[in-house]
Amino acid sequence: MKLIISLWLLATVFLTTVSAQAQQAAKIPRIGIVRGDPNAPAPSIKIFRQALQELGYVEGENILFEYRYTEGNRERVSAIVAELVGLKVDVLFSTQAIVVRAAKQATKTIPIVMAITPDPVAAGLVDSLARPGGNITGLTSLARNLSGKRLELLTEMIPRLSRVGILSVPGFSAFDDYKPAARGLNLSLQFLEVRLPTPDLPRAFQVAVKERVSAIITASVPGLSGYRKQIVDLAVQNRLPLMSESVLAVEAGGLAFYGAKEEEIFRRAAIYVDKILKGAKPADLPVEQPMKFELVINLKTAKQIGVTIPPNVLVRADKVIR
Numbered sequence: 001m002k003l004i005i006s007l008w009l010l011a012t013v014f015l016t017t018v019s020a021q022a023q024q025a026a027k028i029p030r031i032g033i034v035r036g037d038p039n040a041p042a043p044s045i046k047i048f049r050q051a052l053q054e055l056g057y058v059e060g061e062n063i064l065f066e067y068r069y070t071e072g073n074r075e076r077v078s079a080i081v082a083e084l085v086g087l088k089v090d091v092l093f094s095t096q097a098i099v100v101r102a103a104k105q106a107t108k109t110i111p112i113v114m115a116i117t118p119d120p121v122a123a124g125l126v127d128s129l130a131r132p133g134g135n136i137t138g139l140t141s142l143a144r145n146l147s148g149k150r151l152e153l154l155t156e157m158i159p160r161l162s163r164v165g166i167l168s169v170p171g172f173s174a175f176d177d178y179k180p181a182a183r184g185l186n187l188s189l190q191f192l193e194v195r196l197p198t199p200d201l202p203r204a205f206q207v208a209v210k211e212r213v214s215a216i217i218t219a220s221v222p223g224l225s226g227y228r229k230q231i232v233d234l235a236v237q238n239r240l241p242l243m244s245e246s247v248l249a250v251e252a253g254g255l256a257f258y259g260a261k262e263e264e265i266f267r268r269a270a271i272y273v274d275k276i277l278k279g280a281k282p283a284d285l286p287v288e289q290p291m292k293f294e295l296v297i298n299l300k301t302a303k304q305i306g307v308t309i310p311p312n313v314l315v316r317a318d319k320v321i322r
Helices: 002-026 043-054 074-086 097-106 143-157 174-184 201-210 225-237 247-251 262-277 299-305
Strands: 030-035 064-069 091-094 112-116 136-140 163-168 188-193 215-218 242-244 256-260 293-298 319-321
Touching (some): 030 074, 064 074, 074 091, 074 097, 097 112, 163 174, 163 201, 174 188, 201 225, 225 242, 225 299, 247 293, 299 319
Parallel strands (some): 030 064, 091 112, 112 136, 163 188, 242 256
Antiparallel strands (some): 256 293
């Protein structure tokens, strides 16, 4: 009888162990992805997911994605992040500094991978690029660090340029980030304020015309991406050269883009997620700065708005849309 009980206990322990191992093996890692506008095209996220697929991840088999959207509402960010933390996602990924900041406050254990515009050190997200510390790592496009180059290119493309409008959302540093470079180039700036969630974009362009703005830079900030086509159309209607911090705007009909090659950033972000899922700690993964930059010019748009791109600028373009 004792032998039977012993065998039964051993069998129970064995089956329990096997069941626990099976459950652990069946656990599929989940990636929490926070975006701005659910209706806006997301080629960058598509690239990110394709890169993960090339690394061997198949959605539904060995990886899952949990999407959440801020819709340009800063008040929702903390609640969205808290929801993903409550779900115990394995990695949290975002392109928005405000989301990464909220995630940093919400969790010290869930790895956070960023692919963001501003300097993450200056933003207080990581200790340094080489040694990020904590649970945050990823990539930065350093878009605002290129403010001077964008203004310089505009002065080369637009004769007698004197006043540039910065189209952005209140609460973000885009306008202030362009001030030092503008002073150095003897340019004045006009803040073209857009309030979310229902931006009055025609009013912003009316201000641009009234203030005699000669060109516009549209900042890459949460909430504006869903209105990219409307912004481009208004720029063309008002015959205003539009320089963008996102390549998608020039592909949609803006005049020019200068910045980091976004495709490369999101491919690298997938590699970071892969390393973390395989056991790497965010604190041990240095934050990467972009190595590849590109100038894209839309000649079709230039013709529409009556701008002639000088040959010395055109020859430096990495891509020309005709």
